[in-house]
Amino acid sequence: MKKEILVFLSEEPDLGLVSRACEMAASAGLSVKAAVLSEGSTLPETKKLFEYGADEVTVIRVPGEAAGERVMGEALMLAIDREDPPEILLAPATVLFRAAFPYLAVLLQAGLTADCTELSLDENGRLIQVRPALGNKLMASIRTLSPVQMATVRPGIYLPVPCGKAEKEVTVIDHDRKTTTTRTSRIKTAAVRLSEARVIFAGGAGLETPENFRYFEEKVQEAGFCTGATRKAVEMGLTSYSHQIGQTGIIVSPEVYIAFGISGAVQHLIGMRSSGYIVAVNTDKKAPIFDYADYGIYGDWRNALDEILKKL
Ligand SMILES: Cc1cc2nc3c(=O)[nH]c(=O)nc-3n(C[C@H](O)[C@H](O)[C@H](O)COP(=O)(O)OP(=O)(O)OC[C@H]3O[C@@H](n4cnc5c(N)ncnc54)[C@H](O)[C@@H]3O)c2cc1C
The missing domain is CATH 3.40.50.1220 (TPP-binding domain)
Known part of the structure; x- marks a missing residue:
């Protein structure tokens, strides 16, 4: 498994999540990769992703306004080497990622905790995922048993903190939707x-x-x-x-x-x-x-x- 935290983002990224990934990665010797899902024809602004903690940035372009969760899941997979997946995958708990992440979790046979309000790493570098449970009566700390660990995190929970990483070349991947399922639904709500x-x-x-x-x-x-x-x-x-x-x-x-x-x-x-x-x-x-x-x-x-x- 790649010693990496992969953070998926939309075109207007949750920079706080990138900063949190950067902090956790520093304590466990991991690198941070940001993968931006872009639905537009122009490339999104990526400079700030390096500034706030990404070592590497990939843009995945998906043409068209609306796409189903499976199409989006397939698009996200383009940022992942299935033979050598990252240890941790994160995304903001927006409608888009809430829909697409379970699809990814099945493909990677990874445990997924949705809608976390806090993330940290334990002494073995395993993810501790905190989220409200039992009708918000208690906060549950969840550890995933699978090798690959996935979580969606409520947007805006973490403040962006500059990590001062050097800006590098951005990898751009075009996703050809013709090769995937035709079932679509409007998820850009x-x-x-x-x-x-x-x-x-x-x-x-x-x-x-x-x-x-x-x-x-x-x-x-x-x-x-x-x-x-x-x-x-x-x-x-x-x-x-x-x-x-x-x-x-x-x-x-x-x-x-x-x-x-x-x-x-x-x-x-x-x-x-x-x-x-x-x-x-x-x-x-x-x-x-x-x-x-x-x-x-x-x-x-x-x-x-x-x-x-x-x-x-
Ligand atoms: C476990 C749990 C989780 C919850 N999670 C959430 C959550 O995520 N988000 C959330 O919002 N709530 C949540 N709630 C519900 C929350 O407790 C409140 O019931 C809810 O936020 C109240 O919504 P409200 O302010 O729209 O309604 P009300 O409390 O009924 O307020 C309506 C307001 O409108 C004013 N008003 C009436 N007419 C007018 C007018 N013509 N012009 C201007 N003002 C007017 C009234 O004076 C009143 O202050 C949760 C509750 C529980 C128990």
Whole structure:
């Protein structure tokens, strides 16, 4: 097995995950390879991957906007020598990698822990994977028994820390989808972008109906921004799970997080409290979200949305 941590990333990479891989690799004599899955025709920016800890960078180009998990899994395999796979494979727990990693795990006969919130190595260089378990009542530390160890990690958990690796030539691999399965599904959902967005407009139960939420999403998307949601909004059927932010959803840390009709439950705050600026819009002056907001707007979400979008 190659003494390597292979980190898979999308075009807007989770640099914090690369930094964490770099820290762990340094303590265990491993190298770090970053493999960027690119769906565009132009090459993504790769300089920062070296700066934040990659020894080697590969770009895998997959043509087209939408591809199924199997196509993506096959594309990811292009970065791996099956006879000599890396000891550890990591990826952010975005919709794309949550779907494609199980396929890879089967091919490599590797144990996979999904949605980790912490990673470290034990004294033998084996991965300790921490993730919430039993309905988030406890944090489980998981060790994988298989030689190859795989984990997806909640995006934004680790802060990017420069590791100062020298920039090298990047390997580019083109994936020919014609040679693979034709079954496709749309997996490039909002969640992929959400974890990497600079500005997020999030809606909660205060939006009340699916029609209202659709209006909210259309307005926000027209203006070029991403929408997130609370678990209650998802459970009420206002939007899909891929938008859920919080303890059991996606962790985000945008520059600006604007919460509409969200009370500020601790499970939601876990997912967004590291945002640069938090703006809260609520009709209840006593809503807990105001305690965490840098700016508070007391009032109806619809009026505030129109006013905010006019100003951006
Ligand atoms: C194990 C566990 C895990 C959980 N994981 C998550 C998670 O990952 N993410 C998550 O979000 N939650 C999670 N929850 C649920 C969480 O506890 C809250 O129930 C949820 O976040 C509340 O969502 P909300 O703020 O949309 O709804 P509410 O708490 O009902 O708040 C709605 C808010 O809208 C305001 N409002 C009403 N009308 C308007 C209006 N017209 N304009 C403006 N404001 C208005 C109200 O004043 C109120 O403050 C979890 C709970 C448990 C037990």
